[in-house]
Amino acid sequence: MKTELYIIGGFLGSGKTTLLLQLLQKEKQAGRKTAVLMNEIGSLSVDSAVLGEDTAVRDMLNGCICCTIKDEIEVELLTLYKEHRPDVIYIETTGAAHPMEVLDACTSPLIAMQIDVKGILTLVDCIRWLERQRLPIAHRKLMEDQARWSDAVALTKTDLASSEQVEQVKKEIRALNEKVDLRTMDFGKVEGGIFFGGGQKAARQHHAHLHLHVRTFAYEFVNHVPRAAFIKWVEQLPDTVLRIKGFVKFEDSGERPELFQYAYGVPFFQPQPMKLPTVIVVIGDGLDEEQLKGQLNALEGIF
Numbered sequence: 437m438k439t440e441l442y443i444i445g446g447f448l449g450s451g452k453t454t455l456l457l458q459l460l461q462k463e464k465q466a467g468r469k470t471a472v473l474m475n476e477i478g479s480l481s482v483d484s485a486v487l488g489e490d491t492a493v494r495d496m497l498n499g500c501i502c503c504t505i506k507d508e509i510e511v512e513l514l515t516l517y518k519e520h521r522p523d524v525i526y527i528e529t530t531g532a533a534h535p536m537e538v539l540d541a542c543t544s545p546l547i548a549m550q551i552d553v554k555g556i557l558t559l560v561d562c563i564r565w566l567e568r569q570r571l572p573i574a575h576r577k578l579m580e581d582q583a584r585w586s587d588a589v590a591l592t593k594t595d596l597a598s599s600e601q602v603e604q605v606k607k608e609i610r611a612l613n614e615k616v617d618l619r620t621m622d623f624g625k626v627e628g629g630i631f632f633g634g635g636q637k638a639a640r641q642h643h644a645h646l647h648l649h650v651r652t653f654a655y656e657f658v659n660h661v662p663r664a665a666f667i668k669w670v671e672q673l674p675d676t677v678l679r680i681k682g683f684v685k686f687e688d689s690g691e692r693p694e695l696f697q698y699a700y701g702v703p704f705f706q707p708q709p710m711k712l713p714t715v716i717v718v719i720g721d722g723l724d725e726e727q728l729k730g731q732l733n734a735l736e737g738i739f
């Protein structure tokens with residue numbers, strides 16, 4: 437059983453920790469082993485009565501999760517997995533994090549067979565959203581990107597906004613992200629119950645709903661792959677495939693795997709000096725997992 441991973445983002449002070457505490461309490465009640473990865477000093481006062489002794493918390497203190505410590509996240513996640521084998525991991529990101537960068541950092545081929553990214557949730561402070569025109573353009577764009585690339589958005593601090601303002605924010609977010617699961621949240625209490633995580637196993641229908649947006653798909657090769665056929669497969673991929681990364685053993689390169697990277701339609705190969713798990717991770721908008729699996733099976737001669 438893979439460990440579930442949920443990414444919680446949103447601008448500074450948007451209510452991430454408030455929500456996280458609620459989620460952890462629910463996980464504890466459900467008896468699920470939970471771990472948290474945070475990258476802000478002191479943003480969570482670790483209250484063991486709330487978190488429970490089983491909640492492993494690791495801090496990433498060197499800066500924004502997606503900019504400066506992208507590689508570290510891989511190590512931290514692997515460590516959390518190896519040391520604690522949690523049922524679920526929550527990552528609380530800083531407001532400066534771009535959701536796609538965080539997703540990219542969390543989907544390393546080294547951990548993809550153990551950890552499954554189940555959802556990206558962004559918290560949006562209603563008033564700050566409405567006043568975002570005052571922010572420098574890069575911040576405003578980041579705020580909008582966070583809403584655009586999320587599976588779910590919770591509107592926070594609605595008690596400080598009028599109902600018209602809340603409706604306006606909803607309208608603007610829907611215009612950016614038609615499929616988003618959009619709800620209000622009052623001091624960590626989500627309208628209609630939590631979106632995901634919080635002690636509930638990702639149910640089948642819930643799962644399908646959550647992954648309407650950006651999906652990740654991990655595939656483990658058992659055999660060597662013919663290079664020409666692999667390149668042909670890459671060339672026919674639809675634009676909805678945003679990124680692929682991983683390690684592949686080609687028939688013409690023996691036992692040493694090659695690092696394979698693919699972004700914006702451009703492939704990159706690099707021979708590796710050591711043994712690595714031959715896993716690739718595909719990130720895309722609404723991926724057809726069964727189809728990809730069939731194509732990759734065929735490439736390595738599994739029918």
Ligand SMILES: Nc1nc2c(ncn2[C@@H]2O[C@H](COP(=O)(O)OP(=O)(O)OP(=O)(O)O)[C@@H](O)[C@H]2O)c(=O)[nH]1
Binds near residue numbers: 451452531
């Ligand atoms: N009025 C109001 N305040 C809230 C609500 N939810 C959270 N807050 C308050 O907003 C402040 C920031 O909440 P946090 O949960 O720490 O937000 P955060 O996103 O984790 O903050 P950073 O980690 O600093 O980015 C706290 O004082 C919360 O009590 C809400 O629904 N309404």
